[in-house]
Amino acid sequence: MKSIFNLNNQNLSIDGKIIAGLDKLVSVHRNLIWEQSKKFGLSPIQIQLLLFMNYHKAEYTTVSYLAKEFQVTKPTISDAVKMLFQKELVVKIENSTDARSYAMQLTAEGIAIVQETELFTRSLQYALQFVNETSKQEVWELLSKILFQLTQMDVISVNRMCFSCQFYSQNGQGHYCNLLFKSLANHEIRMDCEEHVVKVI
Ligand code: SF4
Structure with missing residues (x-):
């Protein structure tokens, strides 16, 4: 590297x-x-x-x-x-x-x-106003994947994201929350969810 x-x-x-x-x-x-x-x-x-x-x-x-x-x-x-x-x-x-x-x-x-x-x-919020919605959704998709991967590698010790939640499941190519009973688009994956419960593997 x-x-x-x-x-x-x-x-x-x-x-x-x-x-x-x-x-x-x-x-x-x-x-x-x-x-x-x-x-x-x-x-x-x-x-x-x-x-x-x-x-x-x-x-x-x-x-x-x-x-x-x-x-x-x-x-x-x-x-x-x-x-x-x-x-x-x-x-x-x-x-x-x-x-x-x-x-x-x-x-x-x-x-x-x-x-x-x-x-x-x-100032960060202001700067984001000049970025279109599709680009922002792509950035969040990238960030959520990086953050989850870092959690898997134990570089991040705590996260309350959907990917590590016991209510999360994959729905075909998409995502599903079994607490909210709804499909989640990539941009709806949460960074910090109040209802998050750590998935026991
Ligand atoms: S409870 Fe929250 S963190 Fe868990 S899957 Fe549903 S939306 Fe995501």
Whole structure:
């Protein structure tokens, strides 16, 4: 395999250009979130934790789950949430069956920060307005396949996509959700589904 950072290789390979493009988007995303975090004296991971906890169910807001979700160690998450507790942006939801374990929930102040920061993606959303619907659907089909493949390879530790869901089945050349009782077109495959249940293989 050749380095895609060597421009001679990159420019002769569509794979190299896709990876370089994704790398550039990661840098853009990192910079945009960094700008928001500086405003509130929080780190980028703390902003991401607030965003994630605000839009996901309590069972996903434990230190263990968040460590898997963000692919960092549990001590890294514990350190990050310590400041969120100190700033009274989150509170604990005690676990009645295990005193050492807890989930977290945002306070009104935490929700206010989410509302102030969550549109940091606006420039990406704006740029997408200039891309036609068919191209966007093709891009999502490609991304969903790459993300699923990376999950299969254990490079991504958690995903809540259709392909890894117990309710997903193939429907001829297409897809079917056995929970919603409907066929799913490629562009309807979900990235992050609230009803997702991990398929046991
Ligand atoms: S429940 Fe959600 S993740 Fe699972 S197959 Fe249906 S739409 Fe996809």
